[in-house]
Amino acid sequence: xxxxxxxxxxxxxxxxxxxxxxxxxxxxxxxxxxxxxxxxxxxxxxxxxxxxxxxxxxxxxxxxxxxxxxxxxxxxxxxxxxxxxxxxxxxxxxxxxxxxxxxxxxxxxxxxxxxxxxxxxxxxxxxxxxxxxxxxxxxxxxxxxxxxxxxxxxxxxxxxxxxxxxxxxxxxxxxxxxxxxxxxxxxxxxxxxxxxxxxxxxxxxxxxxxxxxxxxxxxxxxxxxxxxxxxxxxxxxxxxxxxxxxxxxxxxxxxxxxxxxxxxxxxxxxxxxxx
Numbered sequence: 508x509x510x511x512x513x514x515x516x517x518x519x520x521x522x523x524x525x526x527x528x529x530x531x532x533x534x535x536x537x538x539x540x541x542x543x544x545x546x547x548x549x550x551x552x553x554x555x556x557x558x559x560x561x562x563x564x565x566x567x568x569x570x571x572x573x574x575x576x577x578x579x580x581x582x583x584x585x586x587x588x589x590x591x592x593x594x595x596x597x598x599x600x601x602x603x604x605x606x607x608x609x610x611x612x613x614x615x616x617x618x619x620x621x622x623x624x625x626x627x628x629x630x631x632x633x634x635x636x637x638x639x640x641x642x643x644x645x646x647x648x649x650x651x652x653x654x655x656x657x658x659x660x661x662x663x664x665x666x667x668x669x670x671x672x673x674x675x676x677x678x679x680x681x682x683x684x685x686x687x688x689x690x691x692x693x694x695x696x697x698x699x700x701x702x703x704x705x706x707x708x709x710x711x712x713x714x715x716x717x718x719x720x721x722x723x724x725x726x727x728x729x730x731x732x733x734x735x736x737x738x739x740x741x742x743x744x745x746x747x748x749x750x751x752x753x754x755x756x757x758x759x760x761x762x763x764x765x766x767x768x769x770x771x772x773x774x775x776x777x778x779x780x781x782x
Contacts (some may be wrong), residue, residue, distance in 0.1 A: 516605075519574070519577070519578065520709060520712055521712075523570070523571075526570065526711055527567070527716070528719070530566075530645065530714075531720070531723070532565060533563075534560060534563060535723055537556060537559070537560075538556075538727075541556055542694070542730075542731070542734075551771070553708050561673065587690060589698070593691075597687065598627070599681075600683070600708065604679070604683045608676065608679050611675070611679070
């Protein structure tokens, strides 16, 4: 059951991860189109794109909450099923142990201590006393004494048989309890191993998602850096072109380049000293 549970969890996680990756790709495509659109980038914020991102984020959180809730419910159902199955197995083991103990008692009981032994005892008549407790006899017969226990031997045998049965029963119960504890410990260990395996799988999936997100961010940063480099190159070229136009304008204008022939006066022989 646990192995099957592990497979279902992996499939559910894979579907949730695929949906998350698809949403991420759609957001990245929308963001890339926004970055590449110079008109939108220069004129201001695209409120419709922001509203769409907010709606997608809310939908993502809702899907994740529903997935977590479904996962918790599934874990609870599996736990109940496992507990019920363990209880059934425990009751079945107890019933089998009781049957085994009954068979053991029948097999190991002494032949002379069985309830039907007196019907087949060849020495039954020899064991009978020559008198009974109902006989009316006097002290002179020396048959009966004050405080005499006529059933002492039988009582000792019954007590010994009871003690033996109790000891056997206690040993059997201790053995069954020890086996059940070992079985429960093994089952709990297997359950913990399966849970740890599922946890490792989820951790691996999260790492893969983080690596993919980091890779996407790196690609976006590379694209933005390339765009920024291209813009800087265009700015440098435009600045150089403006400088060339400025230099040509200065060279073509005698006044701006302060040519000496501009200092000549209309009166012959006179020159401005400040030029």
